[in-house]
Amino acid sequence: MSVKKKFKGLSDKAVAWLFIGPSVFLLLAINIYPLIYAIRMSFTNFYANKIGREPQFVGLKNYIKVLNKEAIWEKMQVTANFMFWTLLLQAVIGLGLALLLNRKFKGNELLTTLIVLPMMLSPAVVGVFWTYLYNPQVGLFNYVVNFFYDFGSFDMIGSSELAPWSIVIVDTWMWTPFTMLICLAGLRSVPNYLYEAAEVDRASKWQQFIYITLPSVLPFLLLALLFRGIENFKMFDMVVELTSGGPGSATELASINLKREAFEKWKTGYSSAFAVILFVTIFGFGNVYVKVMNKIKER
Amino acid sequence: MDTSRSYLEPSSFSKKLAATIIIVYTVITLIPISWMVMTSFKNVNSAISYPPEVLFKPSLEGYVNLFTNRSRQSQEYLDSLPAPETWYEELVRSREMVITGPSKFLGRYSNSMIIGFGSTFASVFLGALAAYAFSRFRVPLKDDLLFFILSTRMFPPIAVAVPIFIMYRKLGLGDTHLGMIILYTVVNLSLAVWLLKGFMDEIPKEYEEAAMIDGYSRLQAFFKVVLPQAMTGIAATAIFCMIFSWNEYAFAVLLTQFNAQTAPPFIPTIIGEGGLDWPAIGAGTTLFLLPVMVFTIILRKHLLRGITFGAVRK
Numbered sequence: 001m002s003v004k005k006k007f008k009g010l011s012d013k014a015v016a017w018l019f020i021g022p023s024v025f026l027l028l029a030i031n032i033y034p035l036i037y038a039i040r041m042s043f044t045n046f047y048a049n050k051i052g053r054e055p056q057f058v059g060l061k062n063y064i065k066v067l068n069k070e071a072i073w074e075k076m077q078v079t080a081n082f083m084f085w086t087l088l089l090q091a092v093i094g095l096g097l098a099l100l101l102n103r104k105f106k107g108n109e110l111l112t113t114l115i116v117l118p119m120m121l122s123p124a125v126v127g128v129f130w131t132y133l134y135n136p137q138v139g140l141f142n143y144v145v146n147f148f149y150d151f152g153s154f155d156m157i158g159s160s161e162l163a164p165w166s167i168v169i170v171d172t173w174m175w176t177p178f179t180m181l182i183c184l185a186g187l188r189s190v191p192n193y194l195y196e197a198a199e200v201d202r203a204s205k206w207q208q209f210i211y212i213t214l215p216s217v218l219p220f221l222l223l224a225l226l227f228r229g230i231e232n233f234k235m236f237d238m239v240v241e242l243t244s245g246g247p248g249s250a251t252e253l254a255s256i257n258l259k260r261e262a263f264e265k266w267k268t269g270y271s272s273a274f275a276v277i278l279f280v281t282i283f284g285f286g287n288v289y290v291k292v293m294n295k296i297k298e299r
Numbered sequence: 300m301d302t303s304r305s306y307l308e309p310s311s312f313s314k315k316l317a318a319t320i321i322i323v324y325t326v327i328t329l330i331p332i333s334w335m336v337m338t339s340f341k342n343v344n345s346a347i348s349y350p351p352e353v354l355f356k357p358s359l360e361g362y363v364n365l366f367t368n369r370s371r372q373s374q375e376y377l378d379s380l381p382a383p384e385t386w387y388e389e390l391v392r393s394r395e396m397v398i399t400g401p402s403k404f405l406g407r408y409s410n411s412m413i414i415g416f417g418s419t420f421a422s423v424f425l426g427a428l429a430a431y432a433f434s435r436f437r438v439p440l441k442d443d444l445l446f447f448i449l450s451t452r453m454f455p456p457i458a459v460a461v462p463i464f465i466m467y468r469k470l471g472l473g474d475t476h477l478g479m480i481i482l483y484t485v486v487n488l489s490l491a492v493w494l495l496k497g498f499m500d501e502i503p504k505e506y507e508e509a510a511m512i513d514g515y516s517r518l519q520a521f522f523k524v525v526l527p528q529a530m531t532g533i534a535a536t537a538i539f540c541m542i543f544s545w546n547e548y549a550f551a552v553l554l555t556q557f558n559a560q561t562a563p564p565f566i567p568t569i570i571g572e573g574g575l576d577w578p579a580i581g582a583g584t585t586l587f588l589l590p591v592m593v594f595t596i597i598l599r600k601h602l603l604r605g606i607t608f609g610a611v612r613k
Contacts, residue, residue, distance in 0.1 A: 009516025012436055012611050019432035023425045024444070030485040031451040032461035041462070048461055097324060100317040103309045108318070113599040114325050117332060120591045122546035124563045125584050132577055142335055173328065181603065209450045219464055234455040237548035241567055258457045263553060268461055275458035282453055 014206070035279075042272035049266040062273035072274070075257045081164060082171075082253060083232050087225050089172045094179025095221055099213075101180070102187045112184075116177045123174065127241030130170050131157060134242075157243050161251040167239050167251050171232065179224040186220030208236065219297045226289055233282050254278055318477025332588075339581035343394075346577040360394075361578025363387045365404055365569065365586075369396040373458040407565040411587075413476055413545040414561060418483035423537045425484070426491025427499075427529065431521060433492070434499035445496075448489045456486075464554060474558045482550055487540040494539070499525070535601040542591060562587050574584060 010018070042062055046055035066072055097115070101257050102216040118126070125249040136155040145151065190212065198208045236255040239245070245252035245260075258278065262271035309317070338346055342358040369391055380397070383389040389397050429448075433441060463482065464473070472478030506528065507520040515523065526533070552564040566583045569576060595602060 009518055012517065015517050015521075016432045016436040016438055018426035020444070022440065023355075023429040023448070023492065026425070026481070026485050027448060027451055027488060030463070030482060031454065031459065034459040034466065035454060037462035037466070038458060048465060071378050094331065097321065099383070100321050103314050103317040105314045105318040105321075108321070109599070111321050111325050112603065113596055115321075115328055116599075117592060117595060118328060120542055120595045121332075122548065122563050122591075124546075124548035124552075125587055127565050128567045128580060129331070129584050131339070132580070133331060138349045138351065140330075140351045143349070143351050173331065195604050230453055234457075236455075236457065239564075241548075244499070254457055258455070259549075262457060262461050272461065275455065275461075278455055279453070279458055283450075286453065299374075 005277075011061075016047070022106060038272045039276055040287035041269055042276050046269040046272075047266050048268040054064070055269065058269070062270045063277070065270060066274045066277055071249070072257070075252055075254045078164070078250070078252060079233065079254045082167060082235065082251075083229060085165075085168045086171045086175070086232055087228060089168070090101060090176045090179045090228060091221060091225055093176045094224065095182045095183050095217070097176070098183035098187055098217075101184055114179075116181065118174045119177045121174070126170065126174060127238040129243055130166075134166055142192045149178070158247055160247050163243050163247060163250045167242060170242060175228060175231075178228065179221065182220050182224035183217055186217040189220075190216045209255045219293065222289075222293045222296065226286065226293065229289070230282060232280075309428050332592075335581050335588075336585050337581075338577055339585045341581075343576060343578055344428070346581075351547055358390075358578070359387070360390060361576075361580075361582035363390055364576055364579035365582040366402055367391070367398045368400050368402050369394075370399050371396050389483070402569075403565065404562075404569070407562045410559055411545060411561040411563075414479045414483060415541055417476070417480040418487060418544045419537050419540040421480065421484040422487035422491045422540050423495075423533055426488055426536065427526065427533060428524055429488075429492045430495035430499050433496050435504065445493075448492050451485075452489045457467050457553075460550065463550075467554065473535045474555050474560075476559050479551070479555060479561070481558050482542075482554070483544040483547065486547075486550075487543055490543075491536050491540060494536045495529070495532055498529050498535075501532075502528045525568060530602060534598070538594060538598055542594075545591060549558070 041055070043057055043059060044055040045058050045061075047053070101112060130141075133139050134156040135269060136142060136153055136158065139156075141156065142154065145154075154162065156162045194212050194216075195208060198212060203211070234255055235253055236259065237254055239251055240256060240259075243251045245256045248255075255278075258274055260269055261267050265271075337353075337355075339361045340357040340359070341352070341355050342360045345352050345355045345358075346361075352378060367387070372395060374395065377392060377395060377397070380392075383392050388398060432438060433445060438444065467473040467478050470478075472481070502525060507515075507517075507524045510520040510524045511517065546563065547561070549562040551561045555561065555564070562583070566580065569579050569583055
């Protein structure tokens with residue numbers, strides 16, 4: 001458009017770079033540079049707490065060490081279990097709530113806001129508070145459970161069978177609203193004429209649900225699960241404060257183990273290799289997932 | 300099955316059923332939050348009574364303990380002191396303790412405020428600039444740049460924490476407000492750009508073109524025409540950035556210790572004598588979560604739109 005030349009001030013091109021430049025610079029400096037730094041360190045025997053000692057290049061040694069360590073695969077298993085149950089529960093309950101809220105009864109906007117509250121709270125602080133609710137002597141959670149069925153005394157955080165469920169419950173309580181909101185947006189985006197047409201064709205309500213509602217909401221549900229999947233793969237704060245990975249390593253997720261290696265044992269080279277492996281995993285799975293999701297969307 | 304009734308207009312029975320289930324869910328989901336607020340108004344003994352007390356005599360002990368440091372003293376020493384001057388001193392004395400000074404809570408809370416507001420302002424401002432450019436101009440490699448900006452969100456914080464830790468130590472930014480503001484700004488930036496681009500796309504180009512024909516420069520048109528139009532989107536984005544910075548824990552616990560520590564890593568350390576002082580933890584939690592809850596309820600329309608917006612667009 002040649003008209004633009006007539007306007008005063010900077011050219012559009014200059015403005016574009018002026019506007020984008022600072023953001024890209026900051027992302028490069030605080031995000032990309034540290035990532036490259038981490039990749040470089042992952043090939044060395046660097047210890048961040050030993051200043052003055054020159055790190056040496058060790059090739060792929062750190063990677064081999066991480067992948068051969070049985071404990072790492074245990075952490076991956078713990079992470080996978082946590083992700084499976086939280087995503088399953090959040091998908092089912094979240095979609096269910098969204099379908100109910102979509103009936104547009106009176107007061108549903110206020111109820112939506114109240115349901116959303118838990119996901120606005122600080123995960124670490126929520127974790128601290130739930131240790132009180134789960135307390136085997138005085139906890140409200142234990143009291144309520146025993147009120148309905150008397151299990152006797154049980155310790156959600158202290159027992160290695162129950163601890164994995166304790167973090168699943170809190171995460172589901174916090175994040176189901178997220179799946180719900182995204183599904184709700186999906187439900188509201190379905191054009192009314194689809195249902196009107198279906199009614200003309202005398203489709204039953206059940207058929208309308210299977211052939212119209214479900215396919216339209218599915219891409220939204222999958223997207224919500226992608227976001228939650230990425231977040232829960234990185235899960236750290238809530239679980240650290242709730243169980244700190246214990247008892248033993250029953251709830252020691254990959255990130256918690258990573259933090260121990262990096263900031264308690266200060267094995268910087270080794271932990272960087274582990275971090276890179278985690279990053280590649282999440283990136284790889286994420287990419288495949290997005291491709292599958294787009295295929296489903298196209299159909 | 301009643302096929303005459305439409306999916307679009309559910310029967311009043313099904314509406315009632317849906318409302319009932321939702322109300323039951325809402326009540327259950329709010330119990331932990333209400334319990335936290337109730338605990339903050341209990342005294343130490345009633346917080347650890349079993350079965351849990353629903354009706355109790357309210358006490359401000361939790362809040363007093365939250366804001367003060369105390370030390371236990373012998374009865375003789377307490378008797379030798381002059382009578383307590385304030386109600387909170389009296390409360391502490393009744394537990395055979397004296398106040399030794401204010402606690403760190405206020406400082407941590409104000410750190411959260413400074414870092415939260417600082418980084419929110421910066422990421423919304425930078426995000427708005429970048430979003431406008433992406434929305435209006437032909438930028439080379441636009442889609443790649445946008446994806447690059449988004450992908451920075453996938454890094455586990457711990458993965459980049461060590462390099463940032465080392466980098467900050469070299470630059471003198473470790474454990475400083477500025478360091479944390481920069482860090483949170485960058486973490487929020489990708490979200491800000493993506494959300495704001497959606498809002499900017501909705502503002503008709505004709506507005507600023509008209510202004511430019513009237514003699515505004517591009518920059519003036521942006522600040523005087525586009526920004527005011529995008530206020531709803533900016534508000535929604537700002538709330539998200541604020542909530543993230545306010546709640547963030549991993550970076551805060553790894554990179555700050557004394558000077559710039561925020562409230563989330565501090566609250567778990569409020570430990571009383573002989574185990575955890577639950578009313579004080581409840582009080583800290585309540586005061587910390589209160590602003591977010593009030594914000595959420597007041598600004599619910601922007602918020603709900605913002606949450607679903609990012610999803611709908613991609």
